[in-house]
Amino acid sequence: MPLPNAALAELKNLLGDRLSFAEGVRADHAGDESASPPAPPDAVAFPDSTEEVSQVAKICSTHRVPMIPYGIGSAVEGGIVATLGGLCLDLSRMNRICEIHRDDLDAVVEAGVTHVDLNGQLAGSNLFFSVDPGAAATIGGMAATRASGSNAFRYGTMRENVLSLEVVLADGRIIQTARRARKSAAGYDLTRLFVGSEGTLGIITGVTVRLHRVPEALSSAVCPFPDVAAAVNTVIETIQAGIPLARMELLDEVALDAVNRYSDLDYELKPTLFLEFQGTPHGVVEQSQRVGDIAAAHGGLDFQWATDAVERDKLWQARHDAYHAILQLRPGSRSVTTDVCVPVSRLADCILATQEDLKSCSLPCPLLGHVGDGNFHVLFLVDPKQPQEISEAEHFNRRMVERALDMEGTCSGEHGVGLGKRDFLKTEYGPAWELMRAIKTTFDPHNLMNPGKVFRD
Secondary structure: OOOOHHHHHHHHHHHHHHEEOOHHHHHHOOOOOOOOOOOOOOEEEOOOOHHHHHHHHHHHHHHOOOEEEEOOOOOOOOOOOOOOOOEEEEOOOOOOEEEEEOOOOEEEEEOOOEHHHHHHHHOOOOEEOOOOOOOOOEHHHHHHHOOOOOOHHHHOOHHHHEEEEEEEOOOOOEEEOOOOOOOOOOOOOHHHHHOOOOOOOOEEEEEEEEOEEOOOEEEEEEEEOOOHHHHHHHHHHHHHOOOOOOEEEEEOHHHHHHHHHHHOOOOOOOOEEEEEEEEOHHHHHHHHHHHHHHHHHOOOOOOEEEOOHHHHHHHHHHHHOHHHHHHOOOOOOEEEEOOEEOOHHHHHHHHHHHHHHHOOOOOOOOEEEEHHHOEEEEEEEEOOOOHHHHHHHHHHHHHHHHHHHHOOOEOOOOOOOOOOOHHHHHHHHOHHHHHHHHHHHHHOOOOOEOOOOOOOO
16 A cells, blocks of 8 residues: 555654655665565655654544564565554664663664674774674564574573663654663563563664673684584583583585585584683683593594684674575575474584484585574575575575474574464464554554564454
């Protein structure tokens, strides 16, 4: 449905040339990295302050115009597809780092700031922001999707690293969900409610995040294994031993082959763990020795170390680039990227059953994951012009999710729900699903906030 003329006039008056109807701009905001069919919004707004977002929301609320918040478009579950048209709010102009409180270990940023921007600003300060989902995602989008990444095993996800949010509600009201204090027992935890809400309850315009001290010593290693079971059992035993690794990443042979080619590496093509040890120099040595003993007991081969900053950066950049590396296995393809998380004790069972299931899949389907917290992914490379390939990928994705739920896991460890995981929520949450819908209706009675995501219309 086109935007009402009255809404258009008010939005043009407010935003001027920062309201775009250009076909190319709308197409750029029509979809994300998922295989979900793109659907462009009717227009794209580029507000540059929370107050402007509030005014836009008031106009849209009055005229019943759907609103879709947009960060950088790097998500993989169709969370920004404008299924009902409406207005896309691109928050990229809201990219100011407002405050850095070094003594309190926190920072206040606008939603359009990326985690790369923030860590660039912190360079040399002995502080860093820990959540790194791989893509140069915006912190507002990361909060909206409850993003995670390779550092989550030690430092937590966005859920643990957001102290407070500034949010514009559907009717234009501006709220702050909490103060900067590290803990509070006052009232409902609104911050946690909005973290992971995917723009369906309000538009996140500002985020107060935790910062962490840069560890005294860092060392990274790569360890190949004879099979995935051996690698995963090493992870489980390491966690049960209480060894405080920073990162534990698994790549199967297909994923590692893609990473080798893309990043000019030559690691042996076996199921492989990428590991990072952090702490004092003595602590790092002790951790590496203990993990080395555990890995050896499971058939792990010798560690290949990356101890200086250049080597470590190359190793972890290669891991971050794994998504783009895997896409190159089938040029022109799109990825149907799965994302399940199970209790760590069930991780080996879930991965092995998934691999057995995938033997009958005709598509390239490498596996990788943040196995330290029980989270892994399979990337199905599909030709977006071949519906039968997308259907095949969705079939195996459904089996994978059902398997994870049977093991008391979740349908999404870090990617969110968007369009792709909506139908699994009711099974996962049972009666709580109805409560979630009631919360959505309370905050957004006219279903204007990113409609169709998380819940079907």
